[in-house]
Amino acid sequence: MTSDLRNRLLLLLVLPLCLLALLGVWMDYRTADETAARHDQRLLRLLPALADSVLAPGSEAGGPPVWLLAPPVEDFLRQNAGVSGFSVRDMSGRLLLGDAWVHGAVPLTQAPEFHSVEVRGITYRVAVQRGPTGAGEMVVALADGSDPRQQWAQHLLLRVLLPNLVLVAAAALAIHWAVGRAFKPLVDLAAAVERRSPRDLSAIDETASPAEVRPLVHSLNRLFALVNMQAESQRRFVADAAHQLRTPLAGLQAQVEAWALLARSGGKVAGPSGTFKPDEPQALGGKAVAAITLGASEIEKLRAATRRTSQLAHQLLALSRADARSLDAQAMQRVDVRDLCENLLEMYLDAATGKGIDLGLDAQPVHVYGHGWLLRELLSNLVDNAIKYTRAGGSVTIRCAIRPDPQGGASAFLQVEDDGPGVPPAERAHVLQRFYRVPGTEGEGTGLGLPIADEIARAHGATLTLEPGASGRGLRVTLVFPA
Template sequence: MTLGLRRRLLVMLIVPLLLLAVINAWYDYRSADNVALRQDQGLLALVPLLADSIVGEGRTVGEPSVLLLAPPVQDFLKSGPRHAAYAISDADGKVLHGDQWLAGLPPTSREPEFHTEEYGGVAWRIVRQRQQTVLGEVVVALADGSDPRQQWARSILFRVLLPNLVLVVAAAFAVRWAVERALRPLLELRDALERRSPRDLSSIDEAGSPDEVRPLVRSLNRLFGLVDAQAESQRRFIADASHQLRTPLAGLQTQVEAWAQAAGAPAAGRGTVQLTAEEVRKLRGAARRTSQLANQLLALSRADARAMLAQPMQPVELKALCGAMLETHLDAATAKRIDLGLDAQAVQLPGHEWLLRELLGNLVDNAVKYTPEGGSVTIRCGRRAGAAFLEVEDDGPGIAPGERQRVLERFYRVQGTQGEGNGLGLAIADEIARAHHAHLALQPGAGGRGLRVGLVFPGSGPEKP
């Protein structure tokens, strides 16, 4: 895996060619071996014919016997005079007819014996066998210098190895050229990415890439989209935070400086000016609003739907989450004599628990804050038509139909709204809903009074038994 892609492709393509060359050489040798086997059989068939070629003894002592070669033996000797030889020896090894160099130890049995000998720079295939003739028992030897196995061994360099080596070298150059051409889109993609600015997170054109590279380009585009979404979320958070925190911090600083100056100035008839309870209350309210705004801005940044697409989801139990929110806001509801109720069924869905906790907390906080004293707020969760749902309903002033879409915008507040707020609660809830592929719906409550804010989680799976 440490080799480059080019080297790996070259190795993967050239090695099979080398294996094919070796297999070709092996098959060539096997073919030569089969031919040599048939040649041995042909030599063995000529042995009795050569023995029968002795037709009589010499007329006088010392005169060689009469030899009349059979036509097949003559054809064998004439077809390759430089690569064909014979010898007929008596039981003592004396050559009666033929080539002297073929004299040797006679076979120990009447079975033919085959072996290969070197003579005169030629590898001879020799067969020897005892035969009964008119002279008695003789040893007949036939030699063939055109053994295909030996011919193959001598010509293997020029007939097999050299052509295959030339083929492999030519194939290596051809494959290298083809690999360079095939990898050019990857090299162009690399160059394009290296030339990019760190701020350029635009998508790469998939249509201009080969089919094999498109999954990589698609993954890169998805990564660019996630990084761009995260960067855009950070830019929006910085812009929103710098814009929205400037006013409350400036007001808080102005009040503190004014009170500091007043505290140091003498008052008529008494000592230095003392802070009144109303002024302390205003100071506490300003600090609380600033803290709430900072926390909501942080939650809005973390809840950005596009930035959450890469985060894995975990099973979340909505009933337990609703119960926890009831306990958290029970004191605030009791202080306003609001009936805070819970209508929850056990339901589980995949999601981000801390985000759903933030969503439900914002909805319940808004409902308790804007519902008048003596009102009621109900937290619900369960299943409808096979899908999980979560909603908060109150009997407060509600929101006019024309304002329901605008209240989901950041920092938007309905004109004439009483109480403290930054216009971020429903915007945060909408971001969290989109992060869970759900839609935040704002509808009137029971009997057309108040407001019911809920969301349905599509694809949340069947109800647990």
């Protein structure tokens, strides 16, 4: 945009300069033409005096006539010595007096004629007239090399075009520099907006912008404010919904877990007035408790639904925190990735053992700068996904280490690898989209695990990649931090 404006301004300013230069050339030519017309009139007035300078025929046949230059002609030749000349010829064109190079065709009438001739690099304006003299009818000619019109044509490039071209070029450079300086605040404003984080919707300082740009800056600030209000409203909605869902879901899940345990054991529930079976109404604290006739399969389905809903609420809250605008303003801290991996290993060890999965750890001392609670959420989602989709008897490995990068530095990486069904190459870009699940995927899931991990990775400036595991089996998710 700025480049287009600069070029347009440069064109609009230089084009009139070119037109003015052409106008100057035309006016210079007109001035030279008017001056040349006056020179023509001067030569025309001197021709009769030159004819009167021929007094009588020569004493010898074929010899030069007797002549005496008239004072006006003599003054003209003396003042323009070296750039003037004259000639007197008979009607056959034979030179009788003067310079041989001053010549022309014999006029058919007594009307004066003008033509130009170039001699020794000088262009002369020659006036020729046929008329009576003291020696009879002769042809007289007078040449003038100081004609400004002839010199203008001769020195057109050096004296007219070249200075104008230099002037236009200098003006173009000056205009280009001036326009660049004038547009610098606009360029700085564009660069400042481009460098902004997508989450940074703070207002731009209007006083630092030129007066012509302030309406645009004001409109941008108004747009930023509207977008910020909308985004803030969405974030509050997600956070409030997740918070409101977590408490009742936790209570519901606890109730279902208790009834599931009771259904599996077939035992009795202890109460203030004794024990009772699920199919026997009892009085607890004076209140009637209805008999529960749900079978074990229905209770398991209800248990799975509440667990899935509780996980969804937790992931929605994590997604809201990872997408929060205030995240940029929070200072990053030094995080011990190895310690984080060991904690997650202890957290998921029971779940992996219960499913018959070998959960291993290959960790080296690694420290990165980031938000520890977000990195914990990221790793938790990756490990939970790996255990969830890996079949019994499989293996899941958590890794962290330092490795060299192509630029010659070193980068920290965090990795979770499993030997489960993996993700087809065509679906790897889609599984990072929210609520997307690969068609035909077995098991519970909300389609938010990998998108949350990707969002947290981008918040840390890291790169999340998906690739096949060892021997082309399973899935290997790698998070590479900046060097």
